[in-house]
Amino acid sequence: MTQPVAPQLTAVGDRPAGPPDASLRPRRARAGRRGESLAAYGFLAPNLVLLVLFVAVPLLWALWISLQATDGFGTGVFVGADNYVRLAEDGRFWRAVVNTTLYTALVTPLAMGLGLGAAVLLDGALPARGLFRSVLILPMAVSGVATALIGVLVFDENSGVLDGLLRAVGLPDVPWQSGGPAAFASVVLVTLWWRVGFNMLVYLAALQGVGAHLYEAATLDGANAWQRFRHITVPMVGPASFFLMIMNVIYSFQVFDVVFVMTGGGPQDATSVLVTYAYENGFVTRDQGYAAAIGVVLLLLTLAVTAVHWRTSRTRDVTE
Amino acid sequence: MDLTRRRLLGAAGALALPTFLGGCGGFSTSSGDGDAAGGDSGTLTVTTWGTDSELAGLRAAVARFEESSGARVALDVVPYEQMFSNVDAQIQAGNPPDVFRVPYYTFGSYAGRGQLLDLSPYLEDGFADRFTPQAWAAVQSDGAPYGVPHHTDTSAILVNTELLGAAGITELPASPEEAWTWDQLAEVATTLRGSLPAEQYPFAVNWQGNGVTRWLSWLFQADGRFLTEDLSGPAIDSAAAREAVAFTQSFFTQGWVPPNSSVQSATYSSDSWYAQTVAMVWGGAFLVPDAEATLDFEWTATYAPRKVRGGSDFGGNALVATAGTPRAELAAAFLASVTEEESMREFCAGASLLPTRTDLVEQGIEFAVRPELSPVFVGQAGVVLPEDSGQVASPDMASIITVLQDALEGAFVGGQDVETTITAMSDGIAAAVR
Numbered sequence: 001m002t003q004p005v006a007p008q009l010t011a012v013g014d015r016p017a018g019p020p021d022a023s024l025r026p027r028r029a030r031a032g033r034r035g036e037s038l039a040a041y042g043f044l045a046p047n048l049v050l051l052v053l054f055v056a057v058p059l060l061w062a063l064w065i066s067l068q069a070t071d072g073f074g075t076g077v078f079v080g081a082d083n084y085v086r087l088a089e090d091g092r093f094w095r096a097v098v099n100t101t102l103y104t105a106l107v108t109p110l111a112m113g114l115g116l117g118a119a120v121l122l123d124g125a126l127p128a129r130g131l132f133r134s135v136l137i138l139p140m141a142v143s144g145v146a147t148a149l150i151g152v153l154v155f156d157e158n159s160g161v162l163d164g165l166l167r168a169v170g171l172p173d174v175p176w177q178s179g180g181p182a183a184f185a186s187v188v189l190v191t192l193w194w195r196v197g198f199n200m201l202v203y204l205a206a207l208q209g210v211g212a213h214l215y216e217a218a219t220l221d222g223a224n225a226w227q228r229f230r231h232i233t234v235p236m237v238g239p240a241s242f243f244l245m246i247m248n249v250i251y252s253f254q255v256f257d258v259v260f261v262m263t264g265g266g267p268q269d270a271t272s273v274l275v276t277y278a279y280e281n282g283f284v285t286r287d288q289g290y291a292a293a294i295g296v297v298l299l300l301l302t303l304a305v306t307a308v309h310w311r312t313s314r315t316r317d318v319t320e
Numbered sequence: 321m322d323l324t325r326r327r328l329l330g331a332a333g334a335l336a337l338p339t340f341l342g343g344c345g346g347f348s349t350s351s352g353d354g355d356a357a358g359g360d361s362g363t364l365t366v367t368t369w370g371t372d373s374e375l376a377g378l379r380a381a382v383a384r385f386e387e388s389s390g391a392r393v394a395l396d397v398v399p400y401e402q403m404f405s406n407v408d409a410q411i412q413a414g415n416p417p418d419v420f421r422v423p424y425y426t427f428g429s430y431a432g433r434g435q436l437l438d439l440s441p442y443l444e445d446g447f448a449d450r451f452t453p454q455a456w457a458a459v460q461s462d463g464a465p466y467g468v469p470h471h472t473d474t475s476a477i478l479v480n481t482e483l484l485g486a487a488g489i490t491e492l493p494a495s496p497e498e499a500w501t502w503d504q505l506a507e508v509a510t511t512l513r514g515s516l517p518a519e520q521y522p523f524a525v526n527w528q529g530n531g532v533t534r535w536l537s538w539l540f541q542a543d544g545r546f547l548t549e550d551l552s553g554p555a556i557d558s559a560a561a562r563e564a565v566a567f568t569q570s571f572f573t574q575g576w577v578p579p580n581s582s583v584q585s586a587t588y589s590s591d592s593w594y595a596q597t598v599a600m601v602w603g604g605a606f607l608v609p610d611a612e613a614t615l616d617f618e619w620t621a622t623y624a625p626r627k628v629r630g631g632s633d634f635g636g637n638a639l640v641a642t643a644g645t646p647r648a649e650l651a652a653a654f655l656a657s658v659t660e661e662e663s664m665r666e667f668c669a670g671a672s673l674l675p676t677r678t679d680l681v682e683q684g685i686e687f688a689v690r691p692e693l694s695p696v697f698v699g700q701a702g703v704v705l706p707e708d709s710g711q712v713a714s715p716d717m718a719s720i721i722t723v724l725q726d727a728l729e730g731a732f733v734g735g736q737d738v739e740t741t742i743t744a745m746s747d748g749i750a751a752a753v754r
Binding site: 071072073074152156157158159167173175176177178261262263264265266267268280283284285286 | 404405408411412429433434435519529578579580582584585586587591592595597718719721722729730733734
């Protein structure tokens with residue numbers, strides 16, 4: 001739509017400049033705006049209903065269950081904050097919190113860093129670039145359980161591929177199942193294999209939005225590759241980083257299948273995370289109130305981390 | 321006609337609608353063995369998991385029942401991993417299956433919480449006599465039967481005869497009375513440890529995950545108990561238990577078992593035997609068909625060790641009816657029919673499992689695969705005493721399993737001493753049954 005006046009740089013959403021018709025405009029505008037709001041809510045309604053039904057209702061229900069002592073059969077007994085008091089005194093719960101936090105602290109920066117590195121490398125002109133990208137993204141299509149089963153085959157300390165290779169080159173065996181730190185490392189490695197593709201995908205998309213002229217200007221000013229990366233690439237993909245940080249943290253707090261299949265939480269709780277501990281309490285010993293309490297604590301932790309990140313991120317809305 | 325976006329979306333929607341509606345109609349989580357809804361009052365719903373050979377035996381038993389009673393049975397097969405979350409969700413939603421299959425160590429958590437049908441009013445007099453005492457004891461809760469013992473399985477020792485021959489061990493026990501004592505087992509293990517290279521081990525025990533109940537076999541061999549006779553408190557603070565913990569702990573310190581074969585390991589001991597990482601493994605008869613089909617080394621089976629007496633795990637599954645079923649008599653009739661001689665013999669022989677009927681145990685059954693090994697497993701199962709299987713039927717067995725896992729993990733790989741382990745087990749069991 002062209003206008004007779006010269007186009008001005010206005011913020012998005014302003015109406016084009018023109019003489020307002022004072023008598024007719026306000027009433028039609030109000031009715032128009034109400035009609036627009038109704039239409040908007042109409043379109044949002046199906047999604048909102050699903051969100052309320054499948055997210056909000058179970059959340060509140062879980063909160064309600066966490067205030068009871070129940071085994072899932074029949075009605076539970078209301079015990080107030082008893083489950084939370086037990087949680088605060090439970091050594092195994094705190095071990096799970098420490099493990100989950102450590103896991104998050106390791107996986108998030110590593111996955112993002114490796115993803116960004118892979119995206120930068122695969123953004124330039126490279127032969128078979130499409131093939132490399134596909135190979136890195138493919139693990140995303142595999143379910144967590146299948147990934148973990150592959151991990152079991154690779155990391156088995158008796159007959160696994162990895163220890164076989166280590167032995168073949170004369171290095172000592174690593175006790176991937178019976179050593180605590182090694183078991184933890186094996187879970188982190190398998191997670192990275194699985195998640196780097198997703199991070200790379202998002203960063204690749206973000207990199208397309210970084211103007212080439214910025215790199216040109218920097219080169220002309222004498223910046224080397226590392227400086228260009230640090231001062232242009234990293235800040236310009238800030239929004240993507242913000243998104244990925246939150247997604248990775250949420251995912252890491254909720255990790256279950258990789259840990260459950262590969263190590264089952266062992267050895268001796270070395271890889272026990274919040275969700276595996278909650279699963280054990282909820283479905284093995286059937287103390288469902290306690291398991292729900294763990295779930296609520298998990299929710300609060302995730303919300304807290306997200307809120308902190310929201311406040312402190314300075315590059316989340318960077319545009320050119 | 322111009323293909324505008326509106327027309328394209330409209331056409332796509334029109335095409336998708338019947339597919340969507342069709343998907344809404346046929347909601348089923350089963351493999352399609354007849355409808356799982358069972359709304360019709362004459363249809364009995366049975367939920368189970370199973371290997372192909374187990375399911376073949378069950379279907380034959382179902383067909384026999386349908387013929388003799390005229391009722392319909394809808395068999396709902398689900399993967400084992402989903403079995404109990406499925407059943408629990410169905411119970412909580414108020415539409416449980418009429419009959420389902422359950423391992424003996426899980427039986428108590430349903431029976432002890434009033435979720436199962438008390439079969440006493442529906443069974444004929446003398447029904448209990450068809451089963452061995454240890455089998456009948458495994459389905460009791462509070463003195464009443466809440467299910468039928470469909471089959472059992474127990475752990476004998478599967479032996480890689482080539483590796484043992486290379487170490488000079490050629491004689492294996494030929495009867496439960498001749499089974500190795502703990503000292504003799506230690507000798508065998510030391511000999512094997514001497515002859516095997518560092519990355520191979522003498523044996524592995526099948527006590528991973530829920531299989532931690534197999535550790536109790538060692539406790540029973542020392543003639544110990546973990547629960548009092550009325551299942552109301554711990555009885556594990558005993559000399560027998562200390563001996564059992566010390567002996568099994570020595571497997572790890574002596575290098576007789578792979579370090580990653582402890583109770584919280586995620587890999588099964590049978591896999592390490594298939595890969596020839598270990599020369600012997602404790603395993604159930606259900607492993608026989610797969611082993612025969614896939615292994616390329618010579619192997620056989622022999623009896624598990626004894627100390628004061630023989631002791632073994634009463635594994636296997638029971639069939640139970642849910643408490644709220646509207647077809648109680650039909651369910652009870654089905655349970656009785658499935659445990660008739662012919663049905664049980666066909667099932668056990670085909671699936672390589674052990675019978676719970678006294679007459680079949682006395683006659684012996686012949687496995688379809690490696691029939692000469694049937695007497696070993698049947699004989700091993702005969703070593704289980706009713707007081708052993710009765711303790712595992714405790715309603716709190718699931719919590720006790722967790723207690724055992726934590727305590728034994730500490731003893732096996734955490735360097736925890738015997739006294740601390742016994743105390744942890746005793747306190748944990750006391751808390752679990754409270």
